[in-house]
Amino acid sequence: MSDKIDDAFMALAADHAARKSQHVADLFAADPNRFADFSVRLDDLLLDFSKCSLTGDTLAILIELAQAAGVEEKRDAMFAGVHINVTEDRAVLHTALRDTSTTPLNVDGQDVRADVAQVLADMARFAEGIRSGKLAGWTGKPITDVVNIGIGGSDLGPAMATLALAPYHDGPRSHYVSNVDGAHLFDTISPLDPASTLFIVASKTFTTQETMSNAASARAWLVEALGEPAVGHHFAAVSTALDKVAAFGIAPDRVFGFWDWVGGRYSVWSAIGLPVMLAVGPANFRRFLDGGHAMDEHFRSAPLAQNLPVLLALVGVWHRDVCGYATRAVIPYDQHLSRLPAYFQQLDMESNGKRVTLEGKPVAYDTGPVMWGEPGTNGQHAFFQLIHQGTSPIPVEFLIAAHGHNEDKDPLLKRQHAMLIANCLAQSEALMRGRTEAEAKAQLLAAGRDEDTADRIAPHRVFPGSRPSVTLAYDKLDPFALGRIIALYEHRVFVEGAIWGINSFDQWGVELGKELASTLLPAVESGTAPDSLSGSSAGLLQHLTAK
Numbered sequence: 001m002s003d004k005i006d007d008a009f010m011a012l013a014a015d016h017a018a019r020k021s022q023h024v025a026d027l028f029a030a031d032p033n034r035f036a037d038f039s040v041r042l043d044d045l046l047l048d049f050s051k052c053s054l055t056g057d058t059l060a061i062l063i064e065l066a067q068a069a070g071v072e073e074k075r076d077a078m079f080a081g082v083h084i085n086v087t088e089d090r091a092v093l094h095t096a097l098r099d100t101s102t103t104p105l106n107v108d109g110q111d112v113r114a115d116v117a118q119v120l121a122d123m124a125r126f127a128e129g130i131r132s133g134k135l136a137g138w139t140g141k142p143i144t145d146v147v148n149i150g151i152g153g154s155d156l157g158p159a160m161a162t163l164a165l166a167p168y169h170d171g172p173r174s175h176y177v178s179n180v181d182g183a184h185l186f187d188t189i190s191p192l193d194p195a196s197t198l199f200i201v202a203s204k205t206f207t208t209q210e211t212m213s214n215a216a217s218a219r220a221w222l223v224e225a226l227g228e229p230a231v232g233h234h235f236a237a238v239s240t241a242l243d244k245v246a247a248f249g250i251a252p253d254r255v256f257g258f259w260d261w262v263g264g265r266y267s268v269w270s271a272i273g274l275p276v277m278l279a280v281g282p283a284n285f286r287r288f289l290d291g292g293h294a295m296d297e298h299f300r301s302a303p304l305a306q307n308l309p310v311l312l313a314l315v316g317v318w319h320r321d322v323c324g325y326a327t328r329a330v331i332p333y334d335q336h337l338s339r340l341p342a343y344f345q346q347l348d349m350e351s352n353g354k355r356v357t358l359e360g361k362p363v364a365y366d367t368g369p370v371m372w373g374e375p376g377t378n379g380q381h382a383f384f385q386l387i388h389q390g391t392s393p394i395p396v397e398f399l400i401a402a403h404g405h406n407e408d409k410d411p412l413l414k415r416q417h418a419m420l421i422a423n424c425l426a427q428s429e430a431l432m433r434g435r436t437e438a439e440a441k442a443q444l445l446a447a448g449r450d451e452d453t454a455d456r457i458a459p460h461r462v463f464p465g466s467r468p469s470v471t472l473a474y475d476k477l478d479p480f481a482l483g484r485i486i487a488l489y490e491h492r493v494f495v496e497g498a499i500w501g502i503n504s505f506d507q508w509g510v511e512l513g514k515e516l517a518s519t520l521l522p523a524v525e526s527g528t529a530p531d532s533l534s535g536s537s538a539g540l541l542q543h544l545t546a547k
């Protein structure tokens with residue numbers, strides 16, 4: 001870490017220490033412009049971070065921190081195709097997947113623009129064929145159900161986006177199978193008709209144990225029902241490992257490639273998005289890409305102090321490193337975004353859950369927090385108790401649309417959307433404002449409780465307040481809006497990683513478990529624990545394989 005970064009962190013720590021007991025409600029009372037000063041817009045997309053404990057001075061130091069960490073230079077290097085993923089010696093160019101520009105973009109001497117456009121055109125042709133029924137199943141039945149078999153980035157992105165775009169879904173039904181637990185595949189395909197089912201085997205590496213075993217079982221199910229020759233009509237694949245796909249037996253015109261410069265958790269924009277395109281059609285998929293590109297343009301050009309991903313990241317760094325909050329909750333008040341927290345968990349935690357710098361030295365500051373969440377209002381009736389009154393503050397990120405998709409259909413549904421907004425605003429307001437003991441007692445007395453009861457109960461009804469939250473508001477969750485939100489969070493992860501000086505684009509932390517699982521499989525099947533296994537694991541293995 002450079003001296004300038006350390007200086008900025010020290011200045012932030014001093015600012016935090018000096019204002020530790022300051023209530024955010026007092027910041028609002030002191031500054032009638034606080035909302036305007038601590039919110040930023042990109043068209044209808046509004047990021048409000050005024051309910052966090054930052055002041056203008058704090059923000060100025062955070063911007064200095066971003067400058068000292070070279071965020072702008074690192075951003076430009078990413079967009080230019082520099083191999084910023086140093087441990088895998090790869091460029092990081094998911095942004096190229098949503099860019100329609102024809103200016104050459106050379107990656108390792110190869111202009112990737114034409115490749116990207118070609119795969120998109122192939123996907124669109126295939127998707128239109130399936131959606132129109134022209135590309136039918138082996139028996140001539142049109143495809144009614146698409147089962148994506150993939151895991152991690154080859155599952156979470158398309159699964160999240162398909163659900164998010166449910167109002168635009170006019171193609172075959174979508175299903176997602178990821179877990180190596182055979183129950184996932186079995187429960188999904190049992191009700192389906194093999195003659196009208198299409199499987200997409202999605203795996204960047206085409207070696208992932210879960211995906212390969214689910215694909216083999218799906219293939220066997222299909223062959224048993226329709227015979228071996230049917231396979232070609234009912235399978236497609238998405239991968240960077242085209243040689244391995246060919247070995248699986250999927251016809252080349254049903255194989256959609258992508259490239260090693262697209263990380264798994266950044267791949268929903270690539271051919272990994274094929275099931276989304278099948279569901280909502282190529283035009284809506286293009287709008288999703290355009291939304292991502294709009295955020296890219298904003299990220300590249302807006303000054304740091306008006307830059308949504310930069311500001312979201314700086315608020316994140318403030319909470320993680322200065323306030324010391326170990327987790328953050330993402331709560332979409334949008335049922336269609338109910339898979340967003342799971343998607344963000346991979347995006348954020350696989351990217352920034354790192355303990356060494358780019359140079360392989362221990363990091364000087366805490367890196368990625370635990371990210372978790374559930375849709376509102378459900379979370380309110382489950383874990384919000386702890387967020388309001390627990391001992392450790394948890395920054396919350398609320399997402400809310402001004403308009404729902406169904407509100408024009410029925411006044412009752414319009415009212416329900418109003419209730420959704422009211423609940424979302426009520427939660428962030430309650431978290432920030434809190435309730436004093438005196439207020440709690442006055443309420444109890446006003447409700448007819450006697451003095452002793454009011455004194456006894458009031459402490460339980462105190463809310464400390466000053467609990468941080470940001471709110472991301474948008475007009476309506478359409479494909480463009482979704483693309484913008486996803487790209488916003490991708491770039492936020494990038495900026496945080498750049499400040500911490502880590503590689504946000506590798507994932508070595510998943511390897512050890514994978515290696516051990518493959519060496520343990522024969523032991524589980526034979527019931528004999530190898531000597532190298534710890535007493536605990538050997539004991540568990542014996543218990544689980546005893547009969």
Ligand SMILES: O=P(O)(O)OC[C@H]1O[C@](O)(CO)[C@@H](O)[C@@H]1O
Pocket residue numbers: 151152153154202203204205206207208211264265350507510
């Ligand atoms: O697409 P693949 O190669 O099957 O990998 C699936 C997922 O597995 C991981 O490598 C982690 O195990 C993720 O990074 C990736 O998204």
